[in-house]
Amino acid sequence: MAHLAKADFRTRLQEWLPKLVLSPSIAAMLVFVYGFILYTLYLSFTDSRMLPSYDWVGVENYVKLWGLRAWWTAVINLGIFAGLYITICTAIGLTLAILLDQKIRGEGTLRPIYLYPMALSFIVTGTAWKWIMDPGIGIEHTMHLWGWESFQFNWIKDREMAIYTVVIAAVWQTSGFVMSMFLAGLRGIDNEILKAAQIDGASNWSLYRRIVIPLLRPAFLSAFVILAHLAVKSYDLIIALTGGGPGRATELPATFMYSYTFTRNSMGIGAASAVIMLMTIAAIMTPYLYAELKEKK
Amino acid sequence: MAVADQDTAVRTGLVTRVFIYGILLVFAAFYLLPLFVMLTNSLKPLPEITGGNMMALPDTWTFEPWRQAWSSAQIGVEPTGLKPYFMNSILMVVPAVAISTMIGALNGYVLTKWSFRGDKIIFGLLLFSCFIPFQIVLIPMASVLGKLGMAGSIPGLVLVHVVYGIGFSTLYYRNYYAVFPTELVRAAMIDGAGFFRIFWRILLPVSGPITVVCVIWQFTNIWNDFLFGASFGGQTQPMTVALNNLVQSSTGVKEYNVHFAGAILAALPTLLVYIVAGRYFVRGLMAGSVKG
Numbered sequence: 001m002a003h004l005a006k007a008d009f010r011t012r013l014q015e016w017l018p019k020l021v022l023s024p025s026i027a028a029m030l031v032f033v034y035g036f037i038l039y040t041l042y043l044s045f046t047d048s049r050m051l052p053s054y055d056w057v058g059v060e061n062y063v064k065l066w067g068l069r070a071w072w073t074a075v076i077n078l079g080i081f082a083g084l085y086i087t088i089c090t091a092i093g094l095t096l097a098i099l100l101d102q103k104i105r106g107e108g109t110l111r112p113i114y115l116y117p118m119a120l121s122f123i124v125t126g127t128a129w130k131w132i133m134d135p136g137i138g139i140e141h142t143m144h145l146w147g148w149e150s151f152q153f154n155w156i157k158d159r160e161m162a163i164y165t166v167v168i169a170a171v172w173q174t175s176g177f178v179m180s181m182f183l184a185g186l187r188g189i190d191n192e193i194l195k196a197a198q199i200d201g202a203s204n205w206s207l208y209r210r211i212v213i214p215l216l217r218p219a220f221l222s223a224f225v226i227l228a229h230l231a232v233k234s235y236d237l238i239i240a241l242t243g244g245g246p247g248r249a250t251e252l253p254a255t256f257m258y259s260y261t262f263t264r265n266s267m268g269i270g271a272a273s274a275v276i277m278l279m280t281i282a283a284i285m286t287p288y289l290y291a292e293l294k295e296k297k
Numbered sequence: 298m299a300v301a302d303q304d305t306a307v308r309t310g311l312v313t314r315v316f317i318y319g320i321l322l323v324f325a326a327f328y329l330l331p332l333f334v335m336l337t338n339s340l341k342p343l344p345e346i347t348g349g350n351m352m353a354l355p356d357t358w359t360f361e362p363w364r365q366a367w368s369s370a371q372i373g374v375e376p377t378g379l380k381p382y383f384m385n386s387i388l389m390v391v392p393a394v395a396i397s398t399m400i401g402a403l404n405g406y407v408l409t410k411w412s413f414r415g416d417k418i419i420f421g422l423l424l425f426s427c428f429i430p431f432q433i434v435l436i437p438m439a440s441v442l443g444k445l446g447m448a449g450s451i452p453g454l455v456l457v458h459v460v461y462g463i464g465f466s467t468l469y470y471r472n473y474y475a476v477f478p479t480e481l482v483r484a485a486m487i488d489g490a491g492f493f494r495i496f497w498r499i500l501l502p503v504s505g506p507i508t509v510v511c512v513i514w515q516f517t518n519i520w521n522d523f524l525f526g527a528s529f530g531g532q533t534q535p536m537t538v539a540l541n542n543l544v545q546s547s548t549g550v551k552e553y554n555v556h557f558a559g560a561i562l563a564a565l566p567t568l569l570v571y572i573v574a575g576r577y578f579v580r581g582l583m584a585g586s587v588k589g
Contacts, residue, residue: 014491014492017491017492017493018407018411018413018492019407019413021403021404021407021492022403022404022407022408022419024400025400025404025423025463025467026419028460028463029422029423029426029463029464032434032438032460032461033422033426033429033434033460033461034422034426035437036433036434036437036438037429037433037434039436039437040433040434040436040437043436052436052440092324095320096321096324099317099320099321100321102309102314102317104317104318104321110321110325112571112572112575113325113328113329114324114325114328115575115579116328116332116568116571117328117331118578118582119517119564119567119568119570119571119578120521120564120567120568121520121521121522121523121537121563121564121567122521122523123521123523123537123540123541123560123563124537124540124560124561124563124564125331127540127541127544127556127557127559127560128331128332128334128335128557128560129331130544131334131338131351131553131556131557132330132331132334132351136347137346137347137351137553138351139351141350141351142350142351142352145349145350146350172327172328172331176328177582180579180582180583181583184583204309229428232430233430233431235432235523235524236523236524236537239523239527239541240523240541240544243545253432254430254432257432257435258432258435261435261436262528267436270436271436273432274430274432274433274435274436275433277430277432277433278429278430278432278433281428281429281430282425285425285428286425289421289424289425289428290421293417293420293421293424
């Protein structure tokens with residue numbers, strides 16, 4: 001009898017053990033991710049200033065937020081930045097992938113060169129480009145020394161143009177990664193399809209335009225989702241490259257949230273801006289992740 | 298090389314090929330430019346940068362900027378150099394990577410070989426947590442760390458990185474174990490092997506490659522993190538935050554050469570990992586984006 005009970009205990013333990021092992025992670029996730037999201041959501045409806053407060057003010061923070069010039073600047077900047085960043089990265093990534101796929105000698109050397117920026121911190125990238133694009137010591141100065149006296153490249157000091165320097169640095173960092181996503185896609189295409197099309201007399205150009213690029217749809221989708229979510233989260237690069245300046249010309253929602261919450265004592269508005277960032281990313285990621293998970297069954 | 302073994306089935310003429318190589322090399326120069334600028338200028342005395350050409354090699358070679366960046370540059374108010382912050386980063390990264398990887402391996406094992414009702418939802422929630430903008434958790438995290446007495450400490454940073462790192466590590470191991478034959482696990486169960494025994498004897502021995510991928514990914518992300526370090530680092534700031542303080546400091550002359558040396562120092566660990574194990578780095582990137 002005792003023997004049976006013991007065996008029973010053991011099997012029941014074995015049944016529970018997997019869940020027991022998983023439970024700390026589930027608990028941590030529920031508290032630190034979803035609990036915190038709900039908490040921030042709640043704060044966005046309160047009059048929290050320097051410290052969290054629990055006095056409900058309804059949608060007041062959201063109304064104020066969308067009435068702030070600084071927030072509009074951040075949102076418009078994000079639009080410009082994300083649009084150019086995604087487009088240019090995709091264009092460069094696709095071009096490099098297609099060119100590298102032409103049986104290139106030295107591919108093994110070129111690929112790591114294109115990709116290494118991805119291993120660096122955005123702070124390092126920002127520091128390097130900050131001085132390269134600095135008119136005093138960087139490219140402009142170099143061009144003058146090389147005899148091109150009229151050359152001008154002072155975007156980083158120019159309110160109108162500074163946001164484009166962020167695009168340059170960000171493209172430098174991630175376009176190689178997009179290249180490897182497309183290259184993986186290209187290498188997965190069945191050669192027989194291409195050969196058949198060639199026998200039918202398709203030119204290289206139309207081969208790519210009509211057959212290869214449409215077949216790369218999944219890679220385009222992944223690249224878009226990854227780049228879009230990186231763009232919304234961009235924070236470090238702004239801090240290191242421009243510090244949000246000149247003035248507030250390169251503020252993005254992420255830097256806006258940080259300064260309103262922690263230095264301007266408007267935690268309610270900061271929380272509201274974080275909620276909007278999260279909703280933007282959720283709108284991009286959720287359908288994608290849902291489709292990926294379903295497909296994998 | 299014969300045209301016949303071109304694996305793209307696309308034939309290109311000589312002119313086109315020259316053109317292709319040209320573009321590829323221009324881009325290689327674009328990607329290498331900042332590294333070149335950082336390296337050469339970190340080895341010059343300051344007047345050679347302010348008065349000279351950024352693209353030129355040093356006239357006088359000097360390691361002084363490196364020494365300064367490492368041990369005597371002004372970071373914030375203290376002239377400590379980046380050394381103590383480098384140590385902070387190491388002390389933060391090693392436990393955070395080890396713990397999040399171990400938890401990820403166990404989670405992946407449970408989610409694939411001991412599936413239960415609702416495991417898909419759990420995984421979906423974990424996966425989504427990988428991509429949230431961390432601004433959404435900054436405010437409550439700050440007060441929780443304060444209440445736990447872990448604000449501004451290395452253990453606090455380790456906790457933060459583990460909590461937000463298990464999503465990705467679970468993703469890696471789950472996708473890896475998903476293709477491991479479940480029959481082997483079943484057979485071991487019938488032979489009476491328990492939960493941990495199966496993990497230890499059957500799955501762990503084949504987990505080498507994915508562990509390398511996961512460790513590299515976590516290491517790179519945690520080392521390069523700035524937001525958590527700046528928000529919760531307090532007196533134990535990591536390398537990225539210190540580098541930013543060094544570069545942004547508004548007092549005194551801007552010592553560009555020291556900034557460049559500091560930037561390379563901050564980049565060195567992840568760059569080394571990339572050079573030594575680039576293949577695994579790429580695999581990790583892809584697994585984190587495209588299907589695993």
